[in-house]
Amino acid sequence: MNPLVDVQHLSRFFSLTGGLLQRKIGEIKAVNDVSFAITKAESLGIVGESGCGKSTLARLVLSLIRPTSGHIVFDGQDINRMGKKQLRTLRARMQMVFQDPHSSLDPRNSIYRSLEEVFKIQKKNTPKKQIIERIHQLLGMVGLKPEHCRAYPHQLSGGQKQRAVIARALVLVPEFMILDEPTAALDVSVQAQIILLLQELGEQFDMTYLFISHDLALVDYFCQRIMVMYLGKIVEITPSNLSLQQPAHPYTQLLMDSVFAADPNVRKIIPSLEGEIPTPFDLPRGCAFENRCKYARSICKEHSPELLEIHTGKFAACHFPLI
Amino acid sequence: MTLLSVDNISVEFTTRDGRVEPLNGISFDLDDGEIVGLVGETGSGKSVTAQAIMGLLPFLDGKVSQGRILFKGNDLLSLSEYEYQKIRGNQISLISQNPMTSLDPVYKVGDQIVEGLRLHLDITRSEAAKKAVAVMTSLGIANSEKVFSQYPHQLSGGLKQRIVIAMGLCADPKLLIADEPTTALDVTVQAQIIALFKKTIQNRHMGMIMITHDLGVIAHLCDKVVVMYAGTVVEKGSVSAVFNEPGHPYTSSLLGCIPTFGMAQKTLNAIPGNVPSVRTFPSGCRYHPRCLKARPVCVDHSPETIRAPNGTQVKCHMFSPDWSKDHEPVG
Numbered sequence: 071m072n073p074l075v076d077v078q079h080l081s082r083f084f085s086l087t088g089g090l091l092q093r094k095i096g097e098i099k100a101v102n103d104v105s106f107a108i109t110k111a112e113s114l115g116i117v118g119e120s121g122c123g124k125s126t127l128a129r130l131v132l133s134l135i136r137p138t139s140g141h142i143v144f145d146g147q148d149i150n151r152m153g154k155k156q157l158r159t160l161r162a163r164m165q166m167v168f169q170d171p172h173s174s175l176d177p178r179n180s181i182y183r184s185l186e187e188v189f190k191i192q193k194k195n196t197p198k199k200q201i202i203e204r205i206h207q208l209l210g211m212v213g214l215k216p217e218h219c220r221a222y223p224h225q226l227s228g229g230q231k232q233r234a235v236i237a238r239a240l241v242l243v244p245e246f247m248i249l250d251e252p253t254a255a256l257d258v259s260v261q262a263q264i265i266l267l268l269q270e271l272g273e274q275f276d277m278t279y280l281f282i283s284h285d286l287a288l289v290d291y292f293c294q295r296i297m298v299m300y301l302g303k304i305v306e307i308t309p310s311n312l313s314l315q316q317p318a319h320p321y322t323q324l325l326m327d328s329v330f331a332a333d334p335n336v337r338k339i340i341p342s343l344e345g346e347i348p349t350p351f352d353l354p355r356g357c358a359f360e361n362r363c364k365y366a367r368s369i370c371k372e373h374s375p376e377l378l379e380i381h382t383g384k385f386a387a388c389h390f391p392l393i
Numbered sequence: 394m395t396l397l398s399v400d401n402i403s404v405e406f407t408t409r410d411g412r413v414e415p416l417n418g419i420s421f422d423l424d425d426g427e428i429v430g431l432v433g434e435t436g437s438g439k440s441v442t443a444q445a446i447m448g449l450l451p452f453l454d455g456k457v458s459q460g461r462i463l464f465k466g467n468d469l470l471s472l473s474e475y476e477y478q479k480i481r482g483n484q485i486s487l488i489s490q491n492p493m494t495s496l497d498p499v500y501k502v503g504d505q506i507v508e509g510l511r512l513h514l515d516i517t518r519s520e521a522a523k524k525a526v527a528v529m530t531s532l533g534i535a536n537s538e539k540v541f542s543q544y545p546h547q548l549s550g551g552l553k554q555r556i557v558i559a560m561g562l563c564a565d566p567k568l569l570i571a572d573e574p575t576t577a578l579d580v581t582v583q584a585q586i587i588a589l590f591k592k593t594i595q596n597r598h599m600g601m602i603m604i605t606h607d608l609g610v611i612a613h614l615c616d617k618v619v620v621m622y623a624g625t626v627v628e629k630g631s632v633s634a635v636f637n638e639p640g641h642p643y644t645s646s647l648l649g650c651i652p653t654f655g656m657a658q659k660t661l662n663a664i665p666g667n668v669p670s671v672r673t674f675p676s677g678c679r680y681h682p683r684c685l686k687a688r689p690v691c692v693d694h695s696p697e698t699i700r701a702p703n704g705t706q707v708k709c710h711m712f713s714p715d716w717s718k719d720h721e722p723v724g
Contacts, residue, residue: 119579120550227667228435257434258606259683262650262663269660284580291652291661313655328584330609332651334632337613340588347549 072146073107074246074278075131080104080140082126086351098350100126102302103140105377110245113272113279115289115310117325118299121350124282127299128248131280132166133157144246162192165239169251171231175223181209181234182219188241208237212267229260236267246278254283265292286312286325295383298322301350301358304377307385316393318386320363357389365390395463396600397423397446397568402460404441404450406671413671415441417624418460420698421617423568428594428601430611430632433621434668439604442621443570446602447487448477464568483513486561490573492553495560496545502556503541506563513564528563529556532589551582555589562593569594572604587614608651612636620644623669623679626698630705640701641709643680678710686711 081103086096101123108114116124129135131142133149142149149160168174175184185205189196196204206216212233223231232252239247249268253261269292271277283289289296290310298306298321306319317323327338348354348361357363360370369389377387384393404416416438423429431439444450445457448469462469464485472480481487489495497505506525507518516524522541529537532555545553554574561569571590575583591614594601603615611618612632619629620641628641639645649662666683669675675682681691690710701707710716 119581227670229667257668258608258650259434259647259664260667262661263665265652266661266663285652286580287654288652290654311655324581326654328580329654330584330587330607330613331653332608332612332636332648333653334612334636340584 074110074145075108075280076141076143077107077131078105078141078143080127080130080142081138082123082130082135083138096351099302099353100350101130101137102353104299104302104304105140106297106304106307108246108278108280110278111272111276112295113281113293115281115283115293115296116299117283117286117289117296119284119347121301121347122299123302123350124299125250128166128250128280128282132161132164132248158192162242163244164246164248165242165244166248166250167232167235167239167252169254171228171235171255172223174235175231177223179222180219181214181221181223181226184234185238185241188238192242204241205237208240209234211240211271212237213263227260228256229263232256232260232264233267236264236271240271240275243275244277245275246280248280248282250282251284252281253288254285261288268292285329287329287331298325301348301353303358303387304385305359305387307377307383309383318380318384318391318393319359319388320365320392321359323392324362357387365392394425395422396425396427396465397602398461398463399442399446400461400463402445402462403458404438404445405456405458406451407454410672414458414674415624415671416445419621419624419626420460421619421626421629423600423602423617425567425600426594426598427617428590428603428615430615430618431602431604431621432606432608432611432618434606436623436668436670437621438624439606439621440572441624443487443572443602443604446570447481447485448472448474449481449487479513482509482566483564484566485568485570486564486566488557488561488569488571488574491577492550492557493545495557496553498545501542501544502548502553506541506556506560509560510563525559525563528559532559532562532593533585534559550578551585554578554582554586558586558589558593562597565597566599568600568602570602570604573606574603575610576605576607583610590614608636608648620647623674624671625679625708626706627680627709628701628705628707630703634704638703640703640705640707640712641680642684642686642711646685678708688716690715 080101082101084098084100085094086098088095118124130137182205186201189201209216209218214233253264272279281293290312293310296308296310297304300321306322356371356373357375360366375387375389377385379385380391399419399421401418401420403414403418406413419442433439446462457470503525507521510521510524526537526541534540534555575586587610615632618632618635620627622643628635628644639648646664652661664683677693678691678696681687696708696710698706698708699712701712
């Protein structure tokens with residue numbers, strides 16, 4: 071089966087200028103030679119700490135920014151070769167939900183107008199009566215009431231705003247949704263509501279998700295596969311349900327060890343960390359994780375490891391994988 | 394020995410829309426060498442509790458309307474502002490969420506630690522600098538002498554938070570209040586900072602109040618936990634009792650909301666409804682609109698705090714002797 075989204079050797083470098091003449095003094099390798107594929111109706115999670123390139127990757131996949139090199143193939147078409155018009159038609163099939171629902175909604179537009187705008191942008195000439203019906207239906211789907219149409223963003227709670235944002239993303243019945251930390255700004259009790267809603271919608275519409283988060287336990291719960299990123303590179307791709315398996319990359323292990331379970335019976339000793347996280351501006355020649363890795367040997371300093379399949383469905387970029 | 398005793402305090406704010414009461418009858422105790430966690434969602438009153446203890450409620454429109462806060466037996470609320478200043482930062486320290494707002498971007502971090510030290514201790518600048526470097530080293534800051542003369546923007550987030558902790562600890566306080574100290578940090582850095590707190594509190598034998606919304610941090614770090622909801626304490630007790638056999642329906646639902654490893658097959662347990670805001674706190678038990686066990690009595694009467702079978706103190710009608718079968722569930 072062909073994947074819905076196929077990312078091949080994707081890179082995006084940002085140049086850094088400085089000095090009096092604003093000369094180029096370096097490059098930030100935000101996304102560095104990344105390849106992966108997402109099959110239809112799958113949810114793939116991306117986990118990593120701040121600065122690892124997960125949000126840049128999301129923007130690249132939606133073609134909100136252009137890559138430095140590499141290809142993104144969506145349903146057989148290379149999206150970077152498309153013209154504006156083609157891209158607009160394609161964008162109806164892919165949507166994004168951002169972290170902060172408050173800044174995703176125009177404060178001067180009612181929820182109705184925010185949703186109606188999508189029809190206008192797509193120039194579909196839908197009759198008004200149908201638009202109203204459709205919007206009411208969508209609000210019902212995400213657990214809001216028809217009267218929320220008239221509400222302005224400041225009148226809604228954070229959870230309700232995120233529901234409205236999800237409703238807007240669903241207007242055009244997309245096949246693919248990118249969720250960039252959709253619950254990071256919400257309370258835990260509301261986070262659970264939104265996650266359940268997304269799971270339900272995923273089943274209802276056979277939705278393909280790319281779920282970005284820094285919360286490994288949440289990604290493990292929500293996704294079928296997990297991709298761990300470190301400083302612009304993929305270090306591991308693994309099937310989820312991490313409690314039943316040993317991670318292959320020492321960084322994944324570190325992330326798992328850093329998660330505190332809400333259970334006082336499993337208090338753990340936290341391994342003290344040596345070394346600072348290198349900046350993506352000044353990447354080491356070898357493995358980027360080498361200076362924080364307790365298993366590092368001399369080869370790690372010299373050669374950057376390739377992402378290789380070490381088990382069926384399990385990939386790791388490490389000279390000495392843990393399994 | 395009891396270090397801090399918060400006794401039935403309520404806080405009132407005067408706003409343009411009238412009076413609001415973000416805290417209503419909060420009580421908890423803290424012993425020497427003990428870490429108490431305050432946990433709750435937005436608007437539960439965690440940060441207002443910290444401000445009330447520190448005497449930092451907004452001067453004109455916020456005040457403690459009832460109750461006492463006893464620190465080593467003395468009522469903090471009866472102190473004058475001048476007397477409070479001698480305690481604040483010296484005996485009781487506050488670490489806030491975002492290290493960048495606690496540090497002045499135009500001064501070197503070392504000078505900022507020295508400033509606090511010299512305010513409370515009668516020492517020379519060079520003695521203070523020596524002490525600051527020593528505290529920084531004890532907090533695991535490598536080459537702390539170099540860091541001493543750097544500016545905040547030159548440091549990583551984790552390092553900045555360590556500097557803020559050093560500022561809080563350098564005058565040897567008896568009580569440390571940390572308000573969401575790791576929320577702005579990455580998970581691996583958070584784990585380091587939490588381990589650092591644990592070690593420091595043990596070594597210095599001081600008390601700590603850890604304010605967070607993260608139940609995982611509480612489970613890992615604290616001895617006791619105070620669960621807050623909409624300005625009230627709904628449950629308090631030892632961490633093992635509260636986490637292993639939660640008494641209050643809110644506590645058990647909240648624990649069910651958190652995804653953990655190994656629950657891929659199970660479903661999350663969301664709490665219906667929204668967290669109420671301070672202007673719209675419900676009547677009776679403030680949790681009743683979201684509570685699956687609510688009955689008519691919960692709508693009308695605020696429950697007393699009583700001892701639940703698991704040994705925790707719970708503010709819920711469910712544990713009162715009157716919770717008889719003739720009360721039908723709401724809806």
